[in-house]
Amino acid sequence: MQITYRIAKYLKVVLAVLLLAACTPIGEPATPTPAPVLVRVGVLPFMSNAILKIADAEGFFVEQGLTVELVPFRSSNDFVPLLLQGELDVAAPALTAGFFNAIARGGNVKIALPLTAFTPQDCPVVVVLARKSDVEAGKYASPAQWKGATIGISLAGAQGLPGYVVDLFLRQAGLTAQDVTLTALDPAVQGEALRSQQVDLLYAAEPWITRLLAGDDVVVLSRAEDVAPDLTSSFMVYGPSLLAEPEVGRRFATAYLNAVRQYHEGKTPRNVELVAEYAGLETELVQQVCWSDIPLDGAVNVDSIMLYQEWLHDLGLLDRLLSADEFLATGFVEVPE
Template sequence: MKIVPIMMLVLLAGAIFFAGCIEQKKEELLTLKVAYIPITSFGPIFIAKDEGYFAEQGIKIELLKFQSAQQAIPSLIQGDVDVSSTTINPALFNAIAKGANIKIVADKGSTGGQCDFNALAVRKDLYDNGSLTTIEQLKGKKIAVATRPNYLLIKALDKANLTSKDVESVDMGFPEIVAAFENNAIDAAVMTEPYLYQVLKMEKAEILLLSGEIIPNFSGYPIAFGPNLLEKNPELGKKFMIAYLKGVKQHNEGKIPRNMEILKNYTQFGTEILEGSCWGAIRRDGYIEKEPIMQYQDWLFENKYIDVKVSDDQILDMSFVEDANHVLKPDNGSII
């Protein structure tokens, strides 16, 4: 008659032990601070977080919002954030030349591909009346940019033998650029999605050139690691990359309901904008072509934006994606 109570005690003890194991597992999650901007190109990170891919690797992601990738670089260098998208610009090359331990470790979208989420856009009224339909006609115009020097703009101007001195460049964040197009306060801008779709949808802008037509295969805003993952805990960096590439794979499935739900939550853009904007394909294997980046560095050096050039292994570290692909293959593949 005492068997049932004893069994109940055993089961209860087992349940308590199991619950304790779960709680211990939760406590063992290591927090990584990830800088982000609420735009669609951060989709793989949002997806990997919400689908539990990071948790599978023992990682808890703390997202820290920045207005631009460029603003996050000092925090990455100082170790205040562990992971960030980075703008490939003079500040990055100069910081690395001076000893900053940050490296580009994975693709987050390159120019060209099945659709292009960056473009040089011009005011629709100027485009329609014929006064701004060519690169040559940009001379003397007011052009908004989110970063300086804006390599995309400069290379576009170069096609018409123009330089940055031939135009008036103004610094603006992407939301401000949208408002400026609405108010006819600018003539053109270097845009990214989904803000590009917004101004096209409002019929306030037209695309003059897609970024892939200006600089093919250029990874403008790749994933970068700082000293916390490069020096202190590279094993955690490898685990991050496994989860990230799983997020990339799902992201590249496109505008499926689950992806839409996740991106809508993090970007605060409505269904119409997310449906209409370009979600550029990100390399599923995470690799980055080094030649366009090194060519950009050559251009920066020739134009005196930087004083010293760095080697490709000082700025790029593909070992994390190599390790992640070794773990994920054949499931994740190595295709774009």
């Protein structure tokens, strides 16, 4: 009897506590502020990479609870190994055979976002240049006349995307890489090489195009967007750390796309200032050069990558062809159908 009384008394106390809790007015659910997550991003001194500077300077990363460290590099050659080793969380490596082979051999890196794309626009970002005198003399009146030409290209580019684009130019005229000579050139000397006739044609990108065209002895012969329209030409790649934490990956993507929206406002004083500061270029030059398109919707042109991958495979540079699922991470961006 005594025990029953004690249990009943205990139950009354519990009931009272529960009722009290139920009657307590409930405010906003307490959302604990997540601790800022550190994300290390490998960046290159290219204008396109200034999008990350915009995201950083405008506080888009902070808004997403991210502390982003932009780690500068001179070349993207080491990005994939550093991503795989966890030294970097995000980077924009050149899409070389190494990227695909790393995945084929078990490396956990994936394309998460587009960086630049060959979107047809008023001005070209990637072109083939020729001497004005040659063009005026009718030397390159048709693409077939490229046969036998020496084409200057960046060293990293011959077996990468620039080499692929040059191959597309050649295919238009029924030519192949065997019909021309590709010569590796440092960007700093490429203009001199063209002017001094060491090369006949030059594969060039901004801001070098604007610099070279300023001399008035060089002209644009062909534009990359004509042979590879809408090709996604560079990417943001996530390493294992961000692929394992999709929420952080989504927050990074949101901040990135906020920066892309600001970038799409064009050459506003603020954007010009940030791009110039980031790339170490004069403000006047940044205003003059053609800015790469960065897709607003965060969509990657998968078909263009598959075609490029097949080209690499045909060159014997790939261990095997990958399916899109293997190299593309989805779910970080809501891409409209």
